Amino acid sequence: MLPMVKRSSLHFALKSIKQPLAATIKWGVTDPKNRFAAPRLSCYRAVMKFSVDNLADGNIINAYTDEKVMIAGQVYSNSLIVLPDRIIEDWPIATFEQLNAGAFETLAALEPDIIILGTGDRQQFPPPKLYQALIEAHIGLEVMNTAAACRTYNVLTSENRRVAAALIVGAKA
Numbered sequence: 199m200l201p202m203v204k205r206s207s208l209h210f211a212l213k214s215i216k217q218p219l220a221a222t223i224k225w226g227v228t229d230p231k232n233r234f235a236a237p238r239l240s241c242y243r244a245v246m247k248f249s250v251d252n253l254a255d256g257n258i259i260n261a262y263t264d265e266k267v268m269i270a271g272q273v274y275s276n277s278l279i280v281l282p283d284r285i286i287e288d289w290p291i292a293t294f295e296q297l298n299a300g301a302f303e304t305l306a307a308l309e310p311d312i313i314i315l316g317t318g319d320r321q322q323f324p325p326p327k328l329y330q331a332l333i334e335a336h337i338g339l340e341v342m343n344t345a346a347a348c349r350t351y352n353v354l355t356s357e358n359r360r361v362a363a364a365l366i367v368g369a370k371a
Contacts, residue, residue, distance in 0.1 A: 314342070
């Protein structure tokens with residue numbers, strides 16, 4: 199005869215977690231006379247702690263299109279560099295083709311952990327010789343279209359990462 203309730207090893211693994219999580223999973227047979235009946239899965243309560251994230255601590259991109267980016271209610275229609283603590287509006291790169299080694303040296307001087315490069319309305323990869331300054335400074339580079347770069351920047355900023363978003367805005371590929 200099959201036992202009515204058998205606790206799985208998952209129950210004991212959940213008990214060992216020191217976070218506010220309390221769950222019990224019981225496996226058993228719904229009909230003791232029919233051993234092929236579906237197992238019974240009972241999941242009791244799972245407690246998750248929520249906290250309010252204060253996004254006012256850094257620059258968050260509120261909206262974006264192919265031609266414009268809005269940060270804290272201010273609309274920018276030219277390429278720019280966004281950091282959690284400041285915005286550099288006078289980045290002279292208007293198109294992907296204008297990217298040069300000097301632009302990446304400027305980004306390296308900001309000393310972020312990672313740079314998100316938004317290359318306009320489509321993803322384009324610069325040649326590695328252009329971003330040699332980032333390689334030497336051990337700064338990560340992620341390349342994506344500008345819309346994806348805006349979303350990624352917001353996620354990394356919300357995680358309190360030291361990130362810079364170099365966004366090419368208004369250029370059509």
